[in-house]
Amino acid sequence: MAGQQHTLYHYDMTILFCLFLLLVANGAPILARLLPGVRHWNRPLDGGYRLSDGEPLFGAHKTWRGVVAAIILTGAAAGLAGYPLWLGALFGGLSMLGDLLASFIKRRLRWRSGAPAPILDQLPEALLPLLFLAGPLELGGLSIPLIAVLFTVLDGILSRLLYHWRVRRHPW
Numbered sequence: 001m002a003g004q005q006h007t008l009y010h011y012d013m014t015i016l017f018c019l020f021l022l023l024v025a026n027g028a029p030i031l032a033r034l035l036p037g038v039r040h041w042n043r044p045l046d047g048g049y050r051l052s053d054g055e056p057l058f059g060a061h062k063t064w065r066g067v068v069a070a071i072i073l074t075g076a077a078a079g080l081a082g083y084p085l086w087l088g089a090l091f092g093g094l095s096m097l098g099d100l101l102a103s104f105i106k107r108r109l110r111w112r113s114g115a116p117a118p119i120l121d122q123l124p125e126a127l128l129p130l131l132f133l134a135g136p137l138e139l140g141g142l143s144i145p146l147i148a149v150l151f152t153v154l155d156g157i158l159s160r161l162l163y164h165w166r167v168r169r170h171p172w
Contacts, residue, residue: 014138015147017081021074021088022126022151023158025095028073029066030167041065045100051107058103059113067096087136091129098124116159122152 032041041064046057070092078088101124106117126148130139139147 011143015143015150017083018130018137018139018143018147019150019154020081021077021091021129022095022147023154024077025070025074025092025129026099026125026155027158028069028092029063030162031073032065032069034167041068053108053110055107055110056113057107058100059107061113062100062103067093070096087133091133094129094132095125098126098128101128118156119152122155123148126151 043064044056044058044060045062045064045067046059049057051057071089072092074092074095075085075089078091079085099121102117102120103113105120106115107113111117127144130137130144130147134140134144
């Protein structure tokens, strides 16, 4: 019984840790935008490149500043939680790759940059790091879909609060 309780505790803590990293990776670009002195990193990742459909590759909201902030802050968050820095940095980078995939899809659908797309805005950002790092994070069973759903709900709630508090800009 004691071993089973330890296993459940570890499982619960892993889920919370992954949610924590997703929230840090997701919030880091917003935090970096608010900090003074990081304006020079505010260049679009796609350099303004447009595909044959006339739309940007990712859009102006996907900046070097945001990706670098997500990688550094997620790495630091993992370190503070007692996990390897590399694991957090890789988690943050993969999360941003998922975010870029969502932006790429939104541009192909001709949705404007920054337009909210519930589920599309969260799932790639959550699933890419969770699937890629399932082994090192010891994720199994239903933990990956559970974390992705919990992150989608939390992100929706937090986004509304941040819009209300004017920390995030309204896309409309």
